[in-house]
Amino acid sequence: MLFNSYIFILAFIPLCLLGYFLFNKFEKYNIAQGFLLGMSLWFYGYFNIFYLFIIIASILINFGLYKLIDKFQGTSKTKPLMILGVLVNLGLLGYFKYTDFFISTVNGLFKTDIPLLHILLPLGISFFTFQQVSFIVDAYRGDIPKYGFLQYASFVAFFPQLIAGPIVTHDELVPQFLDKSKKSFNPDNLASGLFMFTIGLSKKVLIADTFSDVVSYGYVAPERLNTLSAWIIIISYTLQIYFDFSGYCDMAIGLARMFNIDIPINFDSPYKATTIAEFWDRWHMTLTRFFTKYLYIPLGGSRKGVVRTYVNVFLVFLASGFWHGAGFTFIIWGVLHGLFMVFTRANKKWIDKIPGFLKWPVTFLFVNLTWVFFRAPSIPVALRVLKTAFSFNFAAIDPIITNAFRIKEISKILSFIHLEDRFPNIIMIGFFILCFVITFAFKNSHAMLKKFKPNVLTLIITVFLFLWSFFSISGVSTFLYFNF
Numbered sequence: 277m278l279f280n281s282y283i284f285i286l287a288f289i290p291l292c293l294l295g296y297f298l299f300n301k302f303e304k305y306n307i308a309q310g311f312l313l314g315m316s317l318w319f320y321g322y323f324n325i326f327y328l329f330i331i332i333a334s335i336l337i338n339f340g341l342y343k344l345i346d347k348f349q350g351t352s353k354t355k356p357l358m359i360l361g362v363l364v365n366l367g368l369l370g371y372f373k374y375t376d377f378f379i380s381t382v383n384g385l386f387k388t389d390i391p392l393l394h395i396l397l398p399l400g401i402s403f404f405t406f407q408q409v410s411f412i413v414d415a416y417r418g419d420i421p422k423y424g425f426l427q428y429a430s431f432v433a434f435f436p437q438l439i440a441g442p443i444v445t446h447d448e449l450v451p452q453f454l455d456k457s458k459k460s461f462n463p464d465n466l467a468s469g470l471f472m473f474t475i476g477l478s479k480k481v482l483i484a485d486t487f488s489d490v491v492s493y494g495y496v497a498p499e500r501l502n503t504l505s506a507w508i509i510i511i512s513y514t515l516q517i518y519f520d521f522s523g524y525c526d527m528a529i530g531l532a533r534m535f536n537i538d539i540p541i542n543f544d545s546p547y548k549a550t551t552i553a554e555f556w557d558r559w560h561m562t563l564t565r566f567f568t569k570y571l572y573i574p575l576g577g578s579r580k581g582v583v584r585t586y587v588n589v590f591l592v593f594l595a596s597g598f599w600h601g602a603g604f605t606f607i608i609w610g611v612l613h614g615l616f617m618v619f620t621r622a623n624k625k626w627i628d629k630i631p632g633f634l635k636w637p638v639t640f641l642f643v644n645l646t647w648v649f650f651r652a653p654s655i656p657v658a659l660r661v662l663k664t665a666f667s668f669n670f671a672a673i674d675p676i677i678t679n680a681f682r683i684k685e686i687s688k689i690l691s692f693i694h695l696e697d698r699f700p701n702i703i704m705i706g707f708f709i710l711c712f713v714i715t716f717a718f719k720n721s722h723a724m725l726k727k728f729k730p731n732v733l734t735l736i737i738t739v740f741l742f743l744w745s746f747f748s749i750s751g752v753s754t755f756l757y758f759n760f
Contacts, residue, residue, distance in 0.1 A: 335433065469530040547643070605652055
């Protein structure tokens, strides 16, 4: 079930809210928590009933390992159990996500003809796997109080963040499920939650989905691009992935807020970053936190000398690239970010002396260019797009690209005053300008949520954006990070 679908907006979320707060009146029986868990599983199983068996099996196995670790806490048995838990989780993720990648790699290297299994990738498996890995490791470290099955299963399956994050830790979520003050309906939280949900829905439906057709056109047939159109495609994906993924996270935060639950932010204006380190402090923040806590620090962090620090940094980004997708394009993307991060750390003293307004374009250009590998279906396609971008082959913009930006509501207004006829690219240019203004000049959604006040102006803006987004929903438009 998609956040940006009529069944979710008109049926699932009203029913879920109504049932949750109604059943909270029978607090001592945990009916409300059980209801929320059941609705979360329905939400997940709606995509594919097969997914439901996978997540339930994963929850049962991990909860069993957690109870064993808790039982043998303080003995030599906990470390093997923790290692087993990590291997089981990563093994499950590896089987579904990377089996065909490894088979195709072996076929390519050794000229074999092993048939691909075409295994269906369960949605969100990368996210709920990492959450459970963090839980098992924290249990081994003795950082987890005694949780019951209902609390643990709700932590894993809580529907707002189940499919594409943020990646939450147990201490951010479970105590809120147990907090009696959060079990009563709160109109202020409903209002701010609807505001955040609407901001995220607008990002996805009105902005990210507009870029979608343009980006797909460029990467399906890169030979049709010239220099100008290649740059349009590159920048379009930079904006698409930001508004798509941050839009999902805004909706997740808003939905959780409706249930009086606070989940962490995942984006903090990342394209304003002046260095690559700052970019990763602002982009997919919970993933950065996970890799720092559960990979970088266990590898030794910065405690074992300069060379080892650089190796650890590089390995984190290599793992990040591999986590995002089963393909060499993702690995290259991770390698490039790792190398740039090592370079900036190694030259930090003189880089710090450079003014931010000079560092920003370098960082933003680097992020744009590396997104090409992240998006391209293959390395040759990525190289073709990049080569075209720097070929100085300037020509007219393909009308297919221009037409993709023709938002019907805006187009009708401009056509009525004959402005679009005289300036056929006006909507595309205006759309890019608006997106850059939102990205660089406006407060981000997290900052707006902090200062949110339910007044008449906020109500008008929220209702306007919600209705425009709601009536702009067309067909199935999945979120980009569903693929990762």
